[in-house]
Amino acid sequence: MTATLERLPLLVRDWITGFFPEPVRWLVSGLLAIVAILAVFGLYFAYLTLAERKFLGRFQNRPGPNRTGPFGLLQPFADAVKALTKEDIVPQAADKLLHFLAPCLVVAFGLISFAVIPFGRYLIPVDLDAAVLYFFAAGVSSELALFMAGWASHNKYSMISAMRALAQLISYELPLLLAVVPVIMLSGTLSTSKIVVAQGGWTFGIIPHWNVLTPWGFAGFFIFMIAAVAETNRSPFDLPEAESELIAGHLTEYSGFKYALFFMAEYFGMSALCGLGVTLFLGGWQAPIDILQVVPSYVWFMVKLSCVIFCLMWVRATLLRLRIDQLTRLAWKFLVPLGLINLGNAAFWHLSADWSGPLQIVRWAISAAVIVIPFVLIGRTLSSGLAPRTYRYAT
């Protein structure tokens, strides 16, 4: 039963490809993977927007959208219809081709990063040997689309915002990669499916061997998630389109469905990056407890992904937007040094792999100290003179 459920997507695929002659089956199965990703993550995107609005409402003591359909469940479709029927305005001085190309490219790059994420035990669209590298290559390409959007609008504010966005994305590319490197070092592979397999197994059947449950893994996950929030332009790092301060940054001159496409790309990027985070640190499709393996692996993946995205919404509901200098300072003075130290920490963990018995406790203590002490020290130097803030006129 469990095995059948586990293989269910594969069975469906084989059943559909069975209708086609042998020579084109590889093409059909490839297309099926694309269609499945588009359908599942398209729907996931639609309901993510609704969930985000509902949850943000709850975080802020209000019920959120609940008028369209039962519990507002039809809201995403109403939004889609609204976006599609809106007038699509292209500025007269805009670079028409690039203006059109930018939203398409940004969605395309967001989507192709899904190709290497293992959604389940047997569910990985493309099992590449250099999957992590591929993921980041696809990620950086979307920066180019962002630049194109800003430049093609022929609006100086769009242009400046696009440059700011690029500065932010480049700044956070580094901590993101530095957080990923320890995982690659310790699992000895760039392939996402093998990284997940390496995190299999449980101690006493209840404690999973996920990377996040080690000192270096916890620090790495922490850095990774902060950088991921910045990479996907979400609050508190949503400076590129800070709708309350800038008009909408590089999206100023976009309207109608092109504007919606940028948001689609943002949510795709967020889902993909969180998916990578789940894959690298939270054990991917592995069940948290040995007994719970009866639940199919792809369900576990989606549950973990949703939890991580929920945490991002939580952070969005809580924190204020940073200023651009605070943002880059956080990246270069805090996350990058911490990431480098964490790299050394992971190396220590790798070298002390054969310690056992009481030495195991020493290993944990050293590893935790190596990451906690710099965290406290860097935090103290960075925040010295900043807190506690005194208000002269307010009480």
Place this chain on the structure above:
Amino acid sequence: MLGSGIIKGLAVTAKNFVGSFHDPERLPTVEYPEKRLTLPEAYRSFPFLVFDGENAIDGLRCVACKMCENECPPQCIYIIPERDEKGRPVKKPKVFDIDLSVCMGCQICVEVCPFDSIKMDQVFEVAATNRFEGLIAHREMLAKSNTYYHQIRPTEAAEVDTRLAEEKRLAEEKAKAAAAAKAAAAAKAAAAPKPVATTAPASATAPAAAPASPAKPAVAAPSPSPSSSSSAAAPMAAAPKPPATTP
């Protein structure tokens, strides 16, 4: 330590999130068209005209004195007094319009009204499809019964009613006193012819002036009226009433 503030903030929002599902304190939103808050008694939106009795137009307390029209800061009130067939003004408004798109709800008309005839309403759903005609409230639309007034703000309406009743009582007393004085004067006048023959003819004017002197304290009586809010308006209100009630 760095990040402790963030964790505190996250705890606050988490409390909100969890609390919003079971604690009404954490989800104070009222879903308006289905559920409504009970408005506080002092809530006010636009003015309306109070009438007594059954007929909305005949029972209007308004006497078209135009005080509200004169005082209205944005000048949203427009009054034409009723005239009888001889062209003399009757104490009724023929036209009483309030432009709701101009009215700012300042309540000055209510403050100045000597007859307690204009009051603030609590209806806020005044949306209309036409911004010219749709938002001008006419006399018929503005006239609302005293019962309605009691419904929306019971305390204030009760206060106004006791004040009006008191004024009415005083006015009746005064009228009675005036009638009594008149009767007394008439009796005196009837008794007078006797001494007329003995006294000087000039003294004949004195009995004529006599009925006026007891009437004076009756006019002054309403000033220590129990109503505190519009004690200034009370004598003004009392002044025109006796002639209205005497016939």
Place this chain on the structure above:
Amino acid sequence: MNLILVLIGGLMLTAAAVAMSLRNIIHSALLLIGSWLGVSFFYLWAGAEFVAFAQVLVYVGAVSMVVLFAVLLTRRDRQDVVVAPETRTRAISALLVGGSVAGLLVSAVLGTPLATGPAETPTLTVKDLGTLLAGPQAAGLLIAGVILTVALLGAVVLAATDSGKEDAS
């Protein structure tokens, strides 16, 4: 197979050629990035996926940003764009430099013994590549890293002294 190679080569060369002929410098830069993407497609076609993704990561992600930032932060007026060589010396020096670079490249290509005929596709995993880089080729990797770090430090020093002067004045 060869058709794909021809297509990729055509894409790269057209992108490069159009980039040179365009007057809009941003379009040229974007086309240049397109041609770099073509290079990575070529690597993919050749089976070197690690190099291909590294090419995208480095060229499309980083170098392109340097190019675009340089273009946008450089003051440029339409009148300043000179297409025709102004002087004879300029033309001669351009020819000299271009010619020497071309000569170097051609001699390098001709001097390398290229395997002809059907060669066996090497089955090189990323792990093999890593061991190779960290083992026998470690010196080269380290030297490259040191040079890049020095360049980074130099850039920081340049930027820092500039702002220091501004502060002093």
